[in-house]
Amino acid sequence: MIQAHDLPRLLHGDTGRPLTLAQHEATFPIGARPGGLFEELEASGLTGRGGAAFPTARKVRLLREQRNHHKFVVVNAMEGEPGAHKDQSLLSANPHLVLDGAEYLAAMIGAKNIAVAVARDNPSVVNHVTRALHERERRHDRGAKFELHTPPWRYVAGEESALVHWLDDNESLPQYRPQRPTILRIGHGPVLVDNAETCANVGLIGRYGAAWFRAHGTEQSPGTTLVSVTGAVARPTVAEVPLGTTLREILALAGADPDPLALVMGGYGGSWLDGRHLDLPYANETLAPYGVGVGAGIIVVLSRAGCGVVETHRIVRWMANESARQCGPCAFGLPALAEDLGHLAHATRDAAAAYQRLVERAGVIEGRGACRHPDGVVRFVRSSLAVFAADFEGHRHGAACAGAQSRRHFAAVPTLEREDELIWE
Ligand code: SF4
Known part of the structure; x- marks a missing residue:
């Protein structure tokens, strides 16, 4: 059994190749979990690792309260952020730990089906998960039934309501949710969506319990x-x-x-x-x-060799392109923000006016989308205005900083040259 002080946990046993089921069971032996599965999850304080940091036990409780025989667990390994590689690393090292966690979640809410979603543009991870699922199938367990799904990779495709929408009817469009948490559905079946890393943590808590999990991290952010x-x-x-x-x-x-x-x-x-x-x-x-x-x-x-104004422009231009443009803020607002940032990044003659427009537009866009994508972009732009205030001041008056002139880029931004081809700048 791995000990309380041992690190790594999630990547324990990482050999550069995915652990087989037998290796996984030897690396992560079933431990003496002190209490019931749900009670230990609740006591662990685990929060979702996909972005929102929502308490996992609260989501599980919500689904446990649903009287429905067609519940689903969805493992979200879409990883729509360009700088994200953690789910990919996890599924390339310990795919069975993620799948164990999904099985524990299914047991807690009474789900018979588990959908694992991996972007089809990531064939090596698709292969690792396919192999892991075949190994489990050969064992003829009578637990929940796994199914692998491979939606196309896009930024918003990983948003949980967009993912459930895709699983339900093949459309990667976020769904309007006035309240959180909302119960999403596939058909009539309520769905519990958890990120791959969250599932792997549930896999560990299900083995070793809450106290073990809390041996690392802070009181408020354990693990x-x-x-x-x-x-x-x-x-x-x-x-x-x-x-x-x-x-x-x-x-x-x-x-x-x-x-x-x-x-x-x-x-x-x-x-x-x-x-x-x-x-x-x-x-x-x-x-x-x-x-x-x-x-x-x-x-x-x-790096100080780069420019925050230029990087913000590159990122926002890409983010503007990534929406499904089904709502006004994404169809018109985000492209306009990107254009204003373009003037500032290149310190054009219109930069001063663009700065004013940028500030005003940010206020108009906020809170108007069906999902939080435009709000996220506005928050990102505002943080840029604050952190790079001195650089924006220079750029808006026509004096691009040395970092902008160096043309060195540090943030990975994919561009879509053809519909089916991702190219990284
Ligand atoms: S706000 Fe934007 S990303 Fe969200 S649903 Fe509307 S168009 Fe799509």
Whole structure:
């Protein structure tokens, strides 16, 4: 059995190849969980690792209360954020841990079906999951039935309501949800959606219990988490760290620039953080006063050789392109924001007017979409205006900074040249 102090947990036994079912069972033997499965999950304080950090036990409780014989568990491994590689790493190392967690969740809510969603553009992960599911099938378990689904990769396709929409009728469009949490449905069946990393944590809590889980992390943010670190780094890294580890320690694991200009925290649906705050512990309660959070477990490092205005433009232009444009803020607002940022990034003659428009448009767009995609972009833009205030001041008056002139880019931004081909800038 792995001990309380042992790290890594989620990536334990990672050999660079996915563990077979037999290797998995030897690496993660069934432990002596002290209490009932749901009680231990509740006591663990596990929160969702996909971005919203919603308490997992509360979602499970909501589904347990539903009287319905057609419930589903959905494992969301779509990973729509360009800087995200954690679910991919997890499913490439320990796919059965994710599947175990999904089985525990299904048992807790009484679901007979589990859908595992992996983007079809990620064939190696699709293969790993396919192999793992075949191994389980050969064992002829009588638990919930697994099915692999492979929607196309897009940013909004990983949003949980868009994913359920796709599973229900092949359309990756987010659904309007005035209240959270809302119970999503496939047909008439209520659905519990959890991110792959969340499921893997449930797999561990189901074996070893809440006290074991809480041996790492902080009181408010217990456990370990996976974080993808890219940008100005020596080696793009997916690290498993206890929540509460300082940003400086996390960046060191990727050989990151030790004096960065800024960090994108939580992914492109997150916010910029000034690079002077590297001693902050990586946990929502300590990051929140700085307007950032753990989000989808992504950190993008921006070097002082780059430009925050240019990077914000590149990211927002891509985010504007990623919506389904079924709502006004996405059809008109986000492309307009991207255009204003373009003037600022290139310090054109229209930059001063573009700055005014940008500030006004951000206020108009907010709160008007069916999903939170436009709000996320507005938050990202506002954090950019705050963190790079001095650079925006120069750019809006026609003086692009040295970083902008260097044309060095640090944030990975895919472009769609053809409908079926993703190309990374
Ligand atoms: S707000 Fe944007 S991303 Fe969300 S549903 Fe509407 S068009 Fe799609």
